[in-house]
Amino acid sequence: MGNSFQIMFSSDPFPKADTDPTFDPMFGFKGERKKRVEPAITEEALIAAKVPTNLRDYCAHKYLDYQRCYMKEFPFVTRCHDEAHHYLQCEYDDDVLRAKEYERERRLRLRELRKQKALEAAAA
Amino acid sequence: MAAIRNCRNLSKILSVKNKPFINFTRKYEELVDDDIHKAFRDDFLPSQIKYLPDLYPKTKEEWNAAAARYGLHPDEYKPWDPLRDYNGDYPDLPLISYDAKDPYYPWDYPATRTNYQEALPLEFQNLLGDRLEYGVRQPIEHWKAALLGWSIFGVCLILFWIMPDTNQALLAKQYPGQGKHYTFELK
Numbered sequence: 036m037g038n039s040f041q042i043m044f045s046s047d048p049f050p051k052a053d054t055d056p057t058f059d060p061m062f063g064f065k066g067e068r069k070k071r072v073e074p075a076i077t078e079e080a081l082i083a084a085k086v087p088t089n090l091r092d093y094c095a096h097k098y099l100d101y102q103r104c105y106m107k108e109f110p111f112v113t114r115c116h117d118e119a120h121h122y123l124q125c126e127y128d129d130d131v132l133r134a135k136e137y138e139r140e141r142r143l144r145l146r147e148l149r150k151q152k153a154l155e156a157a158a159a
Numbered sequence: 160m161a162a163i164r165n166c167r168n169l170s171k172i173l174s175v176k177n178k179p180f181i182n183f184t185r186k187y188e189e190l191v192d193d194d195i196h197k198a199f200r201d202d203f204l205p206s207q208i209k210y211l212p213d214l215y216p217k218t219k220e221e222w223n224a225a226a227a228r229y230g231l232h233p234d235e236y237k238p239w240d241p242l243r244d245y246n247g248d249y250p251d252l253p254l255i256s257y258d259a260k261d262p263y264y265p266w267d268y269p270a271t272r273t274n275y276q277e278a279l280p281l282e283f284q285n286l287l288g289d290r291l292e293y294g295v296r297q298p299i300e301h302w303k304a305a306l307l308g309w310s311i312f313g314v315c316l317i318l319f320w321i322m323p324d325t326n327q328a329l330l331a332k333q334y335p336g337q338g339k340h341y342t343f344e345l346k
Binding site for chain 1: 323324325326327328329330331332333334335336338339340341342343344345346
């Protein structure tokens, strides 16, 4: 709630939600960033399992594990609590990564603004 | 298109050009002499008909007899509209609830505030002391209360509409195969 009001009333260049990053992903890092590990499952398998497109993300394999367990154990689906936990933890970590990307984008935008103002001050 | 034209022709054959059908419908009242309400009433047992209202009064004598049957003056007696709600000769009485009646009048039946052999409105079961207080002046009129309730609902709807998205702002969700994605760990 507080963050929302800050975004509404602040003059800082907050990035919009659900937008792509605009800066070089390697910029500002001392070394090279690790690539995200893609799930060991093919697109064809996801299509065959009728996984909705919005769930074909980096947690799709865990989602599929959970669904398999659910179908196997139905109606005693509480036996799938491990699978459900792993899937939800994966989605949570994905959200944390997105939040980190958002914060990085915000700080780099502020840096750009600072640099621009310093240039203007030097020119004036 | 041809199917529609055929349908139209069929309906024309069945209705516009159907002379026997037209003649029959024009003279239905003369040809078929049946009173549906009477037939319906006769389907009941005599022990049940005893408690049913009579058929709608058509003559002056029937009218006066019906008024006398319900203990009303012929000028005061007004049966239900037979075309809208057919209730036989039962009178369309004003709705006065238990709460709207005088509590100090010596009623024959104080529990229902009615008198012996008094004609009761059809909705009488909804006008008892623990039911609707129809006819009683309310602190807030019913239409005002309804308006108030709906306006609160509307204000809530408007608030939900104008409220900003208070979810934490995140960048776009990453899908494998759609661009290069990195973690925040170094190699």
